[in-house]
Amino acid sequence: MQELQANVKQAEVEIIDREAFEQGINDVVAKYQNYTITASTIKGDKKVLADLRKLKRQISDERIKIKRELSKPTDEFDAYIKSKSKPLDEIIDKIAGDVKEFEDNQKALRLDTVKGYIANKCAEYLLDPRIFDEKATEFIKAGDFMADGVTLKKVTMKSLDDAITFELQKQQEFEKAKAAVSGQCAEYNMTDQPYIRMLNELTLAEVLEQIKSDYRFEKQKEEARKVREAELARQQATEQRETPNFDPETGEILENDELSRNKETAPREAETGSKRYTQKMTLEVYFADSAEKDFFKAELEKIGFEYKKNYAVTSYRKIKPLTQEELADLLN
Numbered sequence: 001m002q003e004l005q006a007n008v009k010q011a012e013v014e015i016i017d018r019e020a021f022e023q024g025i026n027d028v029v030a031k032y033q034n035y036t037i038t039a040s041t042i043k044g045d046k047k048v049l050a051d052l053r054k055l056k057r058q059i060s061d062e063r064i065k066i067k068r069e070l071s072k073p074t075d076e077f078d079a080y081i082k083s084k085s086k087p088l089d090e091i092i093d094k095i096a097g098d099v100k101e102f103e104d105n106q107k108a109l110r111l112d113t114v115k116g117y118i119a120n121k122c123a124e125y126l127l128d129p130r131i132f133d134e135k136a137t138e139f140i141k142a143g144d145f146m147a148d149g150v151t152l153k154k155v156t157m158k159s160l161d162d163a164i165t166f167e168l169q170k171q172q173e174f175e176k177a178k179a180a181v182s183g184q185c186a187e188y189n190m191t192d193q194p195y196i197r198m199l200n201e202l203t204l205a206e207v208l209e210q211i212k213s214d215y216r217f218e219k220q221k222e223e224a225r226k227v228r229e230a231e232l233a234r235q236q237a238t239e240q241r242e243t244p245n246f247d248p249e250t251g252e253i254l255e256n257d258e259l260s261r262n263k264e265t266a267p268r269e270a271e272t273g274s275k276r277y278t279q280k281m282t283l284e285v286y287f288a289d290s291a292e293k294d295f296f297k298a299e300l301e302k303i304g305f306e307y308k309k310n311y312a313v314t315s316y317r318k319i320k321p322l323t324q325e326e327l328a329d330l331l332n
Helices: 018-032 042-125 129-139 154-188 193-198 204-242 256-272 290-302 324-331
Strands: none
Touching: 018 042, 042 129, 042 154, 129 154, 154 193, 154 204, 193 204
């Protein structure tokens, strides 16, 4: 293939009367070096500024024009090379893509080989080969295989064996740790699952210490609860001794012998199967209307008093309406 060769002619730019150009700039700078603007000359000052800018623009425009002329051959050369080398770029891209596809296929084949080796070894130790899916990608370089590209080197197989053995030992140690945690929890009658999960972050010694700490804490809580319950029972017993017994119907304070007789009545009634009545009370109840009277009767039934079974109404009549104050005076 013919390599690219070209002749380059050095471009030259000749500034006409260079010294006069430089002197002209120096003269302008010297003239306006200490230029002062005043209110009376502001109109002329603006014209001076415009002239200076016009001079600067003329110099800049000429510079750009000359630079464009100088770069024109270079731009044409660059466009020519890009146009003519485009087919070469296309064939390079195609071959590069084919090479990448081939290498990807080779990597896939090597990965299958590595995974197959791992699967066979894991079967011997009853391990899940998927554990090593990420690890397998570390052994698919061409240098990990023999010259045929499909046979693992001995050093590669040893590295894989070491990784599998390490995982086996780690799992065995984890199972032992789980057993230790479960045993400790069983001894303390505690659930082991939260502490087994801790083994993912903590050492066995740290987890066992946590179990003991939690057990001591729960024991302290239980002891505190028992103390509170005992204290509450003591207070209730004291209150019962200090609080006089009274008849819930009459409000009358009962002596100990009367209370004993009342307590003995219930067992005797249960033995005979027929309730015996030993007390009688006459009530005088005032109602606002019939609905309130019916409500009172219904509430009596709820607590075991049925009309004409264990109570009777000897008198019921309408009365002259009374206010609460009038009724209070009447009852007192």
